[in-house]
Amino acid sequence: MKKILIFVLFAALLIATTSVHALEFKSLISDAVSRSFTQKDISQAVSFTVSDLELGSNDQRRKQTATANLKITNTGSDDITVALSSNAASLYALQFSQNNINVPSNQSVDVSVSVTVPDDQDSGRKSIGTITAAASGVTRTSNIYLTTKSELVISRVKVNVDGKSSSLDDGEDVDAEPGDEVILTVTLKNEYDESIDIEDITLTVESDSDLDLDDDADISRIKDNDKDDSEFSFTIPRDIDEDDYDIDITVDGEDENGANHEDDYTITINIDKKSHExxxxxxxxxxxxxxxxxxxxxxxxxxxxxxxxxxxxxxxxxxxxxxxxxxxxxxxxxxxxxxxxxxxxxxxxxxxxxxxxxxxxxxxxxxxxxxxxxxxxxxTCAATNNTSAPTTPTPPTTPTPPVVYPTGTSAPSYGTQGFMNTTGYIVLLGIAALVFIIIIIVLLVKFVF
The missing domain is CATH 2.60.40.770 (Immunoglobulin-like)
Incomplete structure (x- = not known):
């Protein structure tokens, strides 16, 4: 009987203890479920999106302000308050027009955001940081992009196809035939309106097609508002297929402030083959x-x-x-x-x-x-092997007009020898000289001596 009583007491104690633990476990489960549902409710209540921020444009100048709107959209069932922050570098001086913004349920709010474009900002669309938006413990992140003008531009492309010239805008085309000679004249311009040179310029002309064109030119410097022309020539392959072929023209250079400037241009060569050629x-x-x-x-x-x-x-x-x-x-x-x-x-x-x-x-x-x-x-042909001496042509003779002499006279005799030119005349002249000398001697002897 005593043993039965002890057993009953032990069983009662065990049942009581189990009940207590069961109640505690139930309470824990209830709390966990409650917290889970609470967090789920909060998550469902706070739901929003934030757009990426696109600042500037292809005409955006440096040292000026660029402004754009950041769109916050509340997709949840409750109103929210959104706090904004950014990790953009301080040189951009990024500013929000407002912060801690109240966004009603199922509505959007635009927030104006501005930056100052630094003088060494590279041209084109560049990422400059992110924006973080937070509301009731929920965060969203968006990207910040800044697009800046290239002051180095391809201002004109002149195409000469087999002697015929035309100027093409970006995206335009020109017709050509196999075997044609093509000359491209590319004009670059520094569009800075202040005294800033652009240096170390590389101009590239290429086509990954059957034109097999890959050429470049280096320009050391272009001063502000100045232009520079570069010429490229190639021949359309005679065995090329009839098709349209793109030619990509790109240029890049760096200004005095360290900003990189890039521009690109595309023209198309339309190859038209004849049926018979x-x-x-x-x-x-x-x-x-x-x-x-x-x-x-x-x-x-x-x-x-x-x-x-x-x-x-x-x-x-x-x-x-x-x-x-x-x-x-x-x-x-x-x-x-x-x-x-x-x-x-x-x-x-x-x-x-x-x-x-x-x-x-x-x-x-x-x-x-x-x-x-x-x-x-x-x-000129070489001389032939003729052993006879070359004949010198005789100049033509001019006839001599007749000479008329006065009446009673005769013409002088030409070509005959006169007496004074004979030996007898000389001997006679010697004898006369000797007689003259003898006479002189006789007279001297008679009268002087």
């Missing part, structure tokens, strides 16, 4: 300078740059002064293929020295397609 790619002479009677080799390379295969191609080579009139006919050339032909000829031995243009013409189906001209230089 046999292009003369190259014509050469070997040698290109020769004396008369020499032997010359002419090589010409033609290519099918049209959109169709050709099975009736002809090449004509003509120069009448060199007695040249040669043809290659019945040639088959598939699209984008080429063929080379060689003609060897002798220069006439009687031809004069000079320059002689040889005309090469291509045909398809008896229709002229392309013309090329190559010049042969012929020097």
């Amino acid at each position: 046999i292009s003369i790619v190259r014509t050469t002479l070997s040698p290109s300078r020769i004396s008369c009677g020499g032997r010359v080799s002419l090589k010409t390379l033609v290519e099918n740059t049209g959109n169709n295969d050709e099975d009736n191609v002809a090449i004509e080579i003509i120069n009448s002064e060199l007695n040249l009139e040669e043809y290659f006919t019945g040639l088959n050339i598939d699209e984008a293929d080429d063929i080379e032909k060689t003609l060897t000829f002798n220069v006439p031995s009687s031809i004069e020295a000079g320059n002689y243009n040889i005309e090469v013409t291509s045909y398809y189906d008896n229709k002229q397609s392309d013309v090329s001209v190559v010049t042969l230089y012929v020097d």
Whole structure:
């Protein structure tokens, strides 16, 4: 009986203890659930978004103020108060037009935000920090972007296609054909209206297409309000496909304050291939300078740059002064293929020295397609192996008019020897001199001595 009583008491104590713990556990569960629902209710009650802030524009100048609106939207069921802060650098002097903003449920509020653009701000759209918005323990973060003007600009692009020029704005296009020579003239300008130079400028022209264009130019300095022109040239490949090809032009440089300036420009080359075209790619002479009677080799390379295969191609080579009139006919050339032909000829031995243009013409189906001209230089011919001395031409004689003498006189005799020019005259003159000397001696002896 005693044991039963002890057992009953122990059981009662155990039941009481268990009940107490059960009540405590229930209380803990209840508190946890209550806190969970409370936090959930708060989270559902506070819900809002904050837009990114876009300051400036492509015309935004440095050392000026840029202003934009930050939009706060309350998407929750309760009104909220939003506190704003930013980590933008102090040099931007960022300011909010208001703070601790009351935003009613399901409504938006715009907050004006301003910054001062520093003089070393790089051009283009740059991130300068973030904005943090907080309400009832809930935070949202948005980005701050500042867009600043490039004072170094591509002011004009002039395009010359096979001798025809046009100016293209950014995004415009121009037509060209395979084999055309293209010259791009790019004009850069420093648009600063104050005395600030832009230095270490790199201008790049490139195309990742079949144009295979990648070129650049370095410009050391452009002063404020000055311009600089750079020229780029290339040839449209003859085997290029018919398509539109973009050319990207970019420039960058740094001003005296350390700000980087960049600009870009895009033009498009529209390649239009003819249905039928046999292009003369190259014509050469070997040698290109020769004396008369020499032997010359002419090589010409033609290519099918049209959109169709050709099975009736002809090449004509003509120069009448060199007695040249040669043809290659019945040639088959598939699209984008080429063929080379060689003609060897002798220069006439009687031809004069000079320059002689040889005309090469291509045909398809008896229709002229392309013309090329190559010049042969012929020097003065060398002297022949004739052993006789060269004959000096006799100058023409001019007839002498007759001389008329007075009546009773005769013409002087020319070409006959006179008496005074004879030996007898000289001997007689010597004897006379001797007699004269003897007479002088006799007279001296008679009268003096």
